[in-house]
Amino acid sequence: MLTVYGVPGWGSAISEVMLTLAEIPYQFENVDGFDVPGPQQETLLAMNPLCQVPTIKLDDGSIMTETAAVALIILDKRPDLAPAEGTAERQQFWRLLIWLVANVYPTFTYADYPERWVQEAPQQLRENCVAYRKFLYVWLDGQLQATPYAFGETLTLLDIYICIVRTWGPRHAWFAENTPRITAIADAVCALPSLQTVLRNNDII
Numbered sequence: 001m002l003t004v005y006g007v008p009g010w011g012s013a014i015s016e017v018m019l020t021l022a023e024i025p026y027q028f029e030n031v032d033g034f035d036v037p038g039p040q041q042e043t044l045l046a047m048n049p050l051c052q053v054p055t056i057k058l059d060d061g062s063i064m065t066e067t068a069a070v071a072l073i074i075l076d077k078r079p080d081l082a083p084a085e086g087t088a089e090r091q092q093f094w095r096l097l098i099w100l101v102a103n104v105y106p107t108f109t110y111a112d113y114p115e116r117w118v119q120e121a122p123q124q125l126r127e128n129c130v131a132y133r134k135f136l137y138v139w140l141d142g143q144l145q146a147t148p149y150a151f152g153e154t155l156t157l158l159d160i161y162i163c164i165v166r167t168w169g170p171r172h173a174w175f176a177e178n179t180p181r182i183t184a185i186a187d188a189v190c191a192l193p194s195l196q197t198v199l200r201n202n203d204i205i
């Protein structure tokens with residue numbers, strides 16, 4: 001069985017919820033505190049030089065990182081969790097999945113630990129990253145025209161991504177006010193009966 005190393009509610013939640021939706025069994029190893037020196041950090045660093053969650057040990061013992069790569073592996077087993085091949089929706093699915101990890105996720109890398117990157121004005125870096133993230137989310141919201149999910153009736157792994165990031169900064173109230181489509185999709189995912197336990201374990205609901 002594969003092992004997800006993570007912290008409840010953090011980036012590992014994306015992988016956990018995707019795996020749960022895909023009905024792929026996994027075990028969870030809590031590495032809370034990995035971002036300060038200590039045994040949890042050593043555990044993670046030995047597997048992932050970026051020392052990030054999720055870090056996943058696959059069935060064959062090899063290491064997997066990157067939420068988008070995890071999504072692609074899951075889609076190999078569960079192609080129904082993306083829009084159908086040959087559709088325009090599928091192209092946009094790839095685009096938005098990669099767009100999220102390429103553009104939104106780095107804003108956390110810099111804003112969560114700004115003092116790593118600049119000594120003079122870490123607060124300024126944090127504020128600028130958060131402002132940029134808000135701009136990105138407003139753009140994303142404009143792309144999401146379908147209901148109840150990003151691609152209509154078909155629930156895809158992109159919806160899971162949207163549901164988890166909605167709980168992170170700038171937090172629920174900001175999303176509710178500024179990004180109604182992200183909010184509606186996240187709410188729809190939060191209502192899925194099969195995800196209640198994993199969502200609760202990750203403080204998503």
Ligand SMILES: N[C@@H](CCC(=O)N[C@@H](CS)C(=O)NCC(=O)O)C(=O)O
Nearest residue numbers: 010011051052053054066067068101
């Ligand atoms: N590109 C990675 C980003 C993962 C990531 O940044 N995870 C955050 C937690 S939500 C983390 O581990 N941050 C600690 C750090 O960057 O030092 C992915 O998509 O999985």
